[in-house]
Amino acid sequence: MAEDPVPPRTRRRRSTENRPVSMADVATRAGVSAQTVSRVANGFGGVLDETRAAVIAAMEELGYRPNSAARALxxxxxxxxxxxSSTLSTIGDVRTIEAIAHSAALEGYTTTLIPLRAQGEGGVKRVYSRLQELAVDAxxxxxxKQLLDRAEVLVPPGVPIVLMDTSPDGMHIVVDTDQFDGARQATEHLLSLGHHTVRHLAGPEDSHPAQRxxxxxxxxxxxAGRPVPEPVRGDWTAQSGYERGRILAEDRSCTAVFCANDQMALGLYRALREAGRRVPHDVSVVGFDDTADAIAYDPPLTSVRQDFADAGRRAVSAALAQLRAGEESTPRIDVVPTDLVxxxxxxxxxGLPAMAIRPAREE
Structure with a gap:
């Protein structure tokens, strides 16, 4: 009898070419029961490490993908x-999403990200229509909030919802960084140093964090009974910080600026330098976010620190609590504290001494 030129493993793989690889195929390849394969696929315990490794190797070799719909059932x-997310263009938004993904992973959940701005015109409606088809638990x-209001009727029914960094809508849990208090700390710090007033490089008018x-x-x-100068507005980018910062740099009465985020503060640095004004000798600058790069600014930037990890953890926790309870929680605002660094x-x-109002964290 002629020798079969196809090795056993290859022959088994060919037998599944015209149909999806099943759990039984994986069990046969790994030499275990289908129940063991199911336990590995669903992340359950009670499986020896070497057995788990053999099952995973068989899954990879056969190209097995668990059926998410069947698994959900x-x-x-x-x-x-x-x-x-309405945008991925700012460091704050990216760090928020990163924190959500990390916290979800610790709970054994994956994340499906849909950037709203990438959807273009009519994007809100398309996003929510797409969500009707996606397999998400929360x-x-x-x-x-204004974008949510436009699409409220399209929110998938029965899916727990948590809002982040937006004004409360009276229907859902909102996880929000204490934007107001962070700005208060920044402004008080500058006044405590002896500045007569503080200018503000603000974010976009339609942004809840910027407004707060x-x-x-x-x-x-x-x-404090101090003059309130007209704010100048940027769009969160360093370029807008530079362009709008030139207005502040030309005002020789300006000795202190609170920037709504660190990126715009970076642009302001350039505007001040080009105008021949030094930080902090001529103008003191405070940012918001305390990004990883803030310490590398020249000079290192005083900034309001947001705890993105804590915000992400709270949002995931609130979503899963509703999911496990089988009902929406009472609407509330979960406020994440800020800290001036x-x-x-x-x-x-x-020529003026500092007047201490409150101690601030130094780094």
């Missing part, structure tokens, strides 16, 4: 959280 969950929305930061700055100046970009105005 069996487990009652897709183990997936959907995340919608949604975390990092978008402005502006309100915190304005209220602090009013409470003082570096070398702030100092007393030339």
């Amino acid at each position: 069996k487990l009652g969950s897709f183990r997936t959280i959907g995340v919608i 949604l975390i929305l990092n978008i402005e 930061r502006l309100e915190g700055w304005q209220r602090t100046l009013e409470d 003082v570096r070398a970009s702030t100092a007393a105005p030339s």
Whole structure:
């Protein structure tokens, strides 16, 4: 009898070429029961390490992919959280999404990300229509409330929703960084150094975080009986910080600026340098976000630190709590504290001593 030129493993693989690889195929290849394969595929314990490794190797070799719909029916969950973000262009948004993904992974969930701006005209409607078809257990929305309002009727029914960094809508849990208090800390710090007033390089008018930061700055100046200058607005980018910062740099009465984020502060640095004004000798600057690069600015930037990891953890926790309870939680605002980190970009105005109002964290 002629020898079969096809080795046994190859022959088995060819037998599945015209149909999806099944759990039984994996079990046969690994030499275990289908129940053991199921336990490995669903992440359950009670399987020896070497057995688990053999099953995973068989899955990879055969190209086996678990059926998510069948798995959801069996487990009652897709183990997936959907995340919608209105933009991925700012460091704050990217770090927020990163924190959500990390916290979800620790809970055994994956994340499905849909950037709203990438959807173009009519994107909100398309995003929510698409969500009707996606296998997600809960949604975390990092978008402005006005966008949510436009698409409210398209939200998938029965799916827990958590909002982030937006104004409350009276229907859902909102996880929000304490934007107002962060701005208050920044403004108080500059006043405590002896500055007569503080200018503000604000974010976009339609942004909830930008508006709350502006309100915190304005209220602090009013409470201190100081002049409230007209804010100048950027769009979160370093380029807008530079362009709008040139207005501030030309104003020789400007000795202190609170920027709504670190990226715009970087642009302001350039505008001030080109105008022959030094930080902090001529103008003190405070940012918001405390990005990883803030310490590398020249000089290192004083900034309001947001705890993105804590915000992501709280959002995932709120979503899963609703999912496990089988109902939406009572609407509330979960506020994440902020912390001012003082570096070398702030100092007393030339010739004036600092007046301490409150201690600030130094780094």
